[in-house]
Every structure is written in structure tokens, then in C-alpha cells.
Amino acid sequence: MKKNVFTLLAGTALLCACQPAQKETTISGTLTGIESDTLLVINAPMPTASNENTQSKTDTVAMQDGKFTLTLACDSLPVQAVIFAKPSGNKALNMAQNIRIVAFPGDALTVNGSVDDYVVEGSDFYATLNEAQKTWQPAQDSLMAIFEKYKGIDPEDLPEGTNPTEEIQEAGKRLTxxxxxxxxxxxxxxxxxxxxAQTGTYMEEALGLLSDKAKNGILGGFYQYMDAMMQKEKALEEAEAKIKEGAEAPDFTLNDLQGKPLALSSLRGKYVVLDFWGSWCGWCxxxxxxxxKYYEKYKGKMEILGIDCRDTEEKWKAAVEKHELPWLHVRNEGNPDVSILYAIQGYPTKIVVDPEGKIAKIVVGEDPAFYEYLDELFK
Structure with a gap:
């Protein structure tokens, strides 16, 4: 089987569905064409609807004469292990060359070949996948050939009328x-x-084709995750059409640092800056x-409402305390998901709501334009 080019939801899918019993799972094999005697292995549980942000783990595995054996902890399988050849010296890791393996509880998998052309065997899943691969292998090879065709070529050196992007998109559509x-x-x-997970803009159709047996199977948690992502995407599209400067700011109620409900509408009568942020966000x-500085400058004319996203309660409270943030704070726990309600797609995002409850300004990113706007607003 040629190398899988699966990206699993644009790189998010290092995989998971929780299993109650812990079973040892092994991956072993022989790899050729690798100068290094060490492999880097990144593995993580597959995301589920209730556990989207799974934590990956990185291990090193020794190779001897091209042979290796890897044992995975299996308390949250299936997982996906992504294997790289550890570069020698100061060489950079080649992220494009990797082996992706899906492992289920108790699997004893083997992988043989090279990072560009390998075969994974040892489970019913791979027996089915390897046979199915024959169906789309020519289309996959064609797509990879287009990438190779234009690799390293300056777009300005291409003949007039040549459109690599269009070629790649068309080949991708055929594969999908x-x-x-x-x-x-x-x-x-x-x-x-x-x-x-590989069907991109056709994912809604693909998910709709699955039977209840597949939806409730060993990858049922991953199905639920994909379905939830699709629903979020739809909700975001609907919100984008509504969240405009001059539009009514949707009301919401979230719990503050003391666990008490705080409604946006309770702040009506003054300017309110909705600051969508998180402790994990460097720019925030x-x-x-x-x-x-600007809170102190204009706190008599405006209020800031920090809306923490994607943090645990502990990390949120710790960040507020560590950075000594003096304004109001609530945590977006997801019910409702205020980040979707306001079509937030980047962090930080600051939305200024006027005293009448209308959206006055939207600024995405840490942009000086936000502070210039406040100076102009309150001059």
C-alpha cells in the first residue's frame, strides 16, 4: 500500500474513543531508507464530542538494523501514532515524511517498507483498509504526482496559463x-x-451515508466529534451573517469568577468590550x-468583560490571578457556546458593544487599531 496521505481533519486528528479495559497494543516492523537509528513517535487519543482537545505524547523508539517495536498505553484507544525518523545532528525534522498508524485495543500491528511506501497489517481494520485502498490508489498517486511536478518551482517560472492550484484542487476532488x-x-x-474525515467540504454528505452500526462502532466517538464539528460550522456560518457592526449584540449569561451568573444585558447603559481570550493564547x-492601560484610562466610560475560551476552570482562574486582570470575567463553558454565538474565529477578538446593546466595533487579533478606536470614541 502506498503511503496514506490522510490528514484527518486538516491535522487535528490524532485519534480517540475511550475503552474501559486497558489492553497492551504493539506496533513493530522493519523500515528501510532511514539513516537515523531512532524514531520519533507522536500519539494521542482520537478526539470525541466530549473531549475535543486531546493531549498528544511524544516518545523516542530505538531501531536496530531497521527493526523497531513500540508499545502503546491503551486506556484511551483507538489512537493514531505518527512516526518520524529522528534527524541526525542539526538537521530539521521532515514533517512531510511520516507514517500514520491507527491502533485499536489489543492490536499487534506490523509496518514494513519506507516512509514513502509502507504496508500496515495485523488487524481487521487494516485488512479492510488495505483492500479498499486499491480503489482510490491511482487517484491518490495522481495527486501526489502533481505535488512532485511543481515541487520547488517558482510560480513566476511556470508557462503562461499553468495553474497548479487548479490542478491540485481537481485531483483532490476526484480522490474525495x-x-x-x-x-x-x-x-x-x-x-x-x-x-x-478525509472528505473536506463533502463531509456532511459522507457522515449522512454512515449506518447506525458504523456510528455506534469502535469509531463512534470520532463520528460524534465530526458530527459536532459540522454542527458548529453551520452555527458559525449562521452567526457570521448576524454579527456585524451596527447589529444587535446577542445577549448571553455565563458564570463569573465567583460562580454567579452574569448577563451581558445587565451591563446595558455603558460601552462594553467583550474580550474573547484564553490563557493558552500568546497574543492575548x-x-x-x-x-x-486602557482600562484604567477609560474605566469610567466603559467596562471590559473577559470571556475565557477553551480553558479549564482552574487555568482560567489562575491566569486571571497571575496577570492581575481587574475587569469583569466569565468563562465560556459551551452552554451556550458564546464563541459560536459571536462567530469567533481568531483570538483575541474584541467586540465593542454600545450603551444601546448594538455592536459598534469588531477587532480580530492584537491590533493597535482597537486602542486607536477607543481614543477616538472617548476623546
Whole structure:
């Protein structure tokens, strides 16, 4: 089987569905064409609807004469292990050359070949996937050939009328169509759930083709994650049409630092800056000094409502205390998901709500334009 080019939801899918019993899972094999005697292995549980942000783990595995054995902790399988050759000296890691392996509880998998052309065997899942791969292998090879064709070529040196992007998109559509067709013909298979993650803009159709058996199978948690992502995407599209400067700011109620409900509407009558942030967001933290400066400058004319996103309660409270943030704070726990309600797609995002409850200004990123706006507003 040629190298899988699966990206699993644009790189988010290092995989998971929780299993109650812990079983040892091994991956072993022989790899050729690797100068290093050490492999880097990144593995993580597959995301589920209730556990989207799974934590990955990085291990090193020794190779001897090209042979290796890896044992995975299996308390939250299936997982995906991504294997790289550890570069020697000061060489950079080649992220494009990797081996992706999906492992289920108790699997004893083997992988043989090179990072560009390998075969994974040892489970019913791979027996099915390897056979199915034959269906779309020519289309996959064609797509990879286009990438190679234009690799390293300056766009300015291309003949007039040549459009690599269009070629790649068309080849990608042909490959995706084969994935969808396979799912249509095999709606009960776990492999079809796995393939649905590769269907891009056709994912809604692909998920709709799956049977209840597949939706509730060993990859059922991953199906629920994909379905939840689709629903969020739809909600974001609907919110984008509504969240405009001059539009009514949707009301919401979230819990503050003391666990008490705080409604946006309770702040009506003054300007309110909705600051969508998180302790994990570097630019959010970098902007805190300026936020403090402007809060002190205009706190009699405006209020800041920090809306923490994607943090645990502990990390949120710790960040507020560490950075000594003096304004109001609430945590977006997801019910409702205020980040979707306000179509937030980047952090930080600052939305200024006027005293009448209308959106006056939207600024995405840590942008001086936000502070210039406040100076102009309150001059």
C-alpha cells in the first residue's frame, strides 16, 4: 500500500474513543531508507464530542538494523501514532515524511517498507483498509504526482496559463469523490468512519451515508466529534451573517469568577468590550499590558468583560490571578457556546458593544487599531 496521505481533519486528528479495559497494543516492523537509528513517535487519543482537545505524547523508539517495536498505553484507544525518523545532528525534522498508524485495543500491528511506501497489517481494520485502498490508489498517486511536478518551482517560472492550484484542487476532488463513493457502498464499516474525515467540504454528505452500526462502532466517538464539528460550522456560518457592526449584540449569561451568573444585558447603559481570550493564547497575554492601560484610562466610560475560551476552570482562574486582570470575567463553558454565538474565529477578538446593546466595533487579533478606536470614541 502506498503511503496514506490522510490528514484527518486538516491535522487535528490524532485519534480517540475511550475503552474501559486497558489492553497492551504493539506496533513493530522493519523500515528501510532511514539513516537515523531512532524514531520519533507522536500519539494521542482520537478526539470525541466530549473531549475535543486531546493531549498528544511524544516518545523516542530505538531501531536496530531497521527493526523497531513500540508499545502503546491503551486506556484511551483507538489512537493514531505518527512516526518520524529522528534527524541526525542539526538537521530539521521532515514533517512531510511520516507514517500514520491507527491502533485499536489489543492490536499487534506490523509496518514494513519506507516512509514513502509502507504496508500496515495485523488487524481487521487494516485488512479492510488495505483492500479498499486499491480503489482510490491511482487517484491518490495522481495527486501526489502533481505535488512532485511543481515541487520547488517558482510560480513566476511556470508557462503562461499553468495553474497548479487548479490542478491540485481537481485531483483532490476526484480522490474525495472516490472516498464518498466507498462510504456509500460500505456504510457499516469502521473504515468508512475513518474515511469520512478525509472528505473536506463533502463531509456532511459522507457522515449522512454512515449506518447506525458504523456510528455506534469502535469509531463512534470520532463520528460524534465530526458530527459536532459540522454542527458548529453551520452555527458559525449562521452567526457570521448576524454579527456585524451596527447589529444587535446577542445577549448571553455565563458564570463569573465567583460562580454567579452574569448577563451581558445587565451591563446595558455603558460601552462594553467583550474580550474573547484564553490563557493558552500568546497574543492575548501579550496584549494584557495595553488592555490594563486602557482600562484604567477609560474605566469610567466603559467596562471590559473577559470571556475565557477553551480553558479549564482552574487555568482560567489562575491566569486571571497571575496577570492581575481587574475587569469583569466569565468563562465560556459551551452552554451556550458564546464563541459560536459571536462567530469567533481568531483570538483575541474584541467586540465593542454600545450603551444601546448594538455592536459598534469588531477587532480580530492584537491590533493597535482597537486602542486607536477607543481614543477616538472617548476623546
Amino acid at each position: 469523490a472516490l472516498y464518498v463513493d466507498y462510504i456509500r457502498q460500505h456504510p457499516d464499516e469502521d473504515v468508512s468512519v475513518y474515511l469520512a 497575554i501579550k496584549g494584557i499590558p495595553d488592555m490594563k
